[in-house]
Amino acid sequence: MSVIATPPPQANPTTSPAATELPPFDGLLIVGFGGPEGPDEVMPFLENVLRGRNVPRERMLEVAEHYYHFGGVSPLNNQVRALIAELQPELRRRGVDLPIAWGNRNWKPFLTDAVRELTERGAKRVLAVVLAAYSSYSSCRQYRENVEAARREVAANLPEGQQMPIFEKMRVYYNHPDFIASNADRVREALERFPVEERDAVHVAFTAHSIPSVMADSCNYALQLTEACRLTAETLGLPEERWKLVYQSRSGRPQDPWLEPDILDHLDALHEAGVKNLIIHPIGFLSDHMEVMYDLDEEAKHRAEEHGMRMERAATVGVHPTFVAMLAELIQERITPGSTRRAIGKYGPSHDFCPVNCCLPPGRQPAPAIGGQTA
Numbered sequence: 001m002s003v004i005a006t007p008p009p010q011a012n013p014t015t016s017p018a019a020t021e022l023p024p025f026d027g028l029l030i031v032g033f034g035g036p037e038g039p040d041e042v043m044p045f046l047e048n049v050l051r052g053r054n055v056p057r058e059r060m061l062e063v064a065e066h067y068y069h070f071g072g073v074s075p076l077n078n079q080v081r082a083l084i085a086e087l088q089p090e091l092r093r094r095g096v097d098l099p100i101a102w103g104n105r106n107w108k109p110f111l112t113d114a115v116r117e118l119t120e121r122g123a124k125r126v127l128a129v130v131l132a133a134y135s136s137y138s139s140c141r142q143y144r145e146n147v148e149a150a151r152r153e154v155a156a157n158l159p160e161g162q163q164m165p166i167f168e169k170m171r172v173y174y175n176h177p178d179f180i181a182s183n184a185d186r187v188r189e190a191l192e193r194f195p196v197e198e199r200d201a202v203h204v205a206f207t208a209h210s211i212p213s214v215m216a217d218s219c220n221y222a223l224q225l226t227e228a229c230r231l232t233a234e235t236l237g238l239p240e241e242r243w244k245l246v247y248q249s250r251s252g253r254p255q256d257p258w259l260e261p262d263i264l265d266h267l268d269a270l271h272e273a274g275v276k277n278l279i280i281h282p283i284g285f286l287s288d289h290m291e292v293m294y295d296l297d298e299e300a301k302h303r304a305e306e307h308g309m310r311m312e313r314a315a316t317v318g319v320h321p322t323f324v325a326m327l328a329e330l331i332q333e334r335i336t337p338g339s340t341r342r343a344i345g346k347y348g349p350s351h352d353f354c355p356v357n358c359c360l361p362p363g364r365q366p367a368p369a370i371g372g373q374t375a
């Protein structure tokens with residue numbers, strides 16, 4: 001365990017630079033994963049995703065085929081554009097009027113350009129809104145490192161008279177009441193596609209991106225996912241024996257353990273158990289991007305059909321108004337010192353500043369990152 005200095009008592013229970021020393025937030029950075037928008041972009045995008053990773057070339061070529069199957073276009077970038085288009089007026093309605101820039105880890109528009117844009121606009125303190133609801137190396141720390149790397153790149157070529165902004169990261173929100181409410185709504189929408197008399201027997205498989213077991217051991221990813229599923233099921237009145245958290249989109253080398261069970265194995269098990277009706281809800285993702293379209297709507301759908309099962313895929317939260325309102329609330333909360341920090345369930349609101357070595361897999365050198373505790 002790392003030793004973390006006890007923070008002073010404050011509304012925000014994390015160690016941060018004394019708020020009085022800092023300028024107010026004056027910019028928002030939306031941080032996404034990125035996806036290709038044409039066939040020529042698929043391979044360079046995948047090279048970016050997998051640089052330095054233990055993922056065999058065959059897996060990369062296989063995933064390239066998933067993208068080509070849809071014309072080489074991931075829907076992800078357009079989904080982020082749609083989300084920002086909803087978020088902007090929602091923020092303005094709340095009296096929050098900050099410039100927004102958007103940048104991705106793996107593809108255009110890149111983070112470095114977004115950081116440069118905010119810097120050129122004279123931003124002094126920027127809140128990074130990462131489009132991921134749970135903590136893990138992939139979904140939290142790596143984004144924090146990516147923003148810091150972008151910040152350094154921009155800082156290295158800073159025109160005279162310009163100053164670099166400070167960057168912080170918004171907390172994860174897997175247990176925010178409005179995140180849970182939006183997910184529950186999505187499952188309900190799918191449930192309504194079943195005949196009324198069958199609804200009481202429909203099973204729900206919640207899915208999330210699998211990650212390597214060593215990565216999972218160093219973070220609360222599975223714990224947070226389990227809690228989000230539990231809270232969503234509770235909201236729906238869904239008994240424990242009718243839902244399960246499973247994983248999808250396993251990558252990596254076959255010999256390395258990743259989080260299980262896989263959705264396809266789960267479909268086999270449900271079939272064995274005589275289950276006829278299933279909803280798959282990708283609670284681990286925020287939009288219906290390529291891994292949802294391919295791994296669920298193609299692969300899992302096909303497996304369900306082989307088993308003679310009815311499978312309905314629930315939508316991700318996407319631009320659900322309650323989800324958009326939650327993002328706006330979290331932004332408002334963070335830029336307004338002393339705000340109430342809403343969360344439900346067992347764990348309370350997640351930290352604003354990540355502890356030292358938060359989500360750091362063993363053997364990985366900590367790279368410089370934004371949004372960490374300073375004491």
Ligand SMILES: CC1=C(CCC(=O)O)c2cc3nc(cc4[nH]c(cc5[nH]c(cc1n2)c(C)c5CCC(=O)O)c(CCC(=O)O)c4C)C(CCC(=O)O)=C3C
Pocket residue numbers: 033034035036046049050053055059060063074075076131132136138139209210211212249250251252284285289290291
């Ligand atoms: C936790 C997590 C999230 C959720 C949090 C978040 O949203 O960030 C997520 C999201 C996404 N993952 C995505 C795509 C891919 N992920 C890959 C590979 C990997 N993902 C991982 C984890 C996660 N991934 C990991 C541990 C790897 C192995 C390589 C590594 O250690 O980094 C690969 C490589 C090929 C392969 O699948 O092997 C691709 C193409 C897309 C975009 C889809 C589109 O284009 O529409 C999105 C939103």
Ligand SMILES: [Fe+2]
Pocket residue numbers: 209
């Ligand atoms: Fe991924």
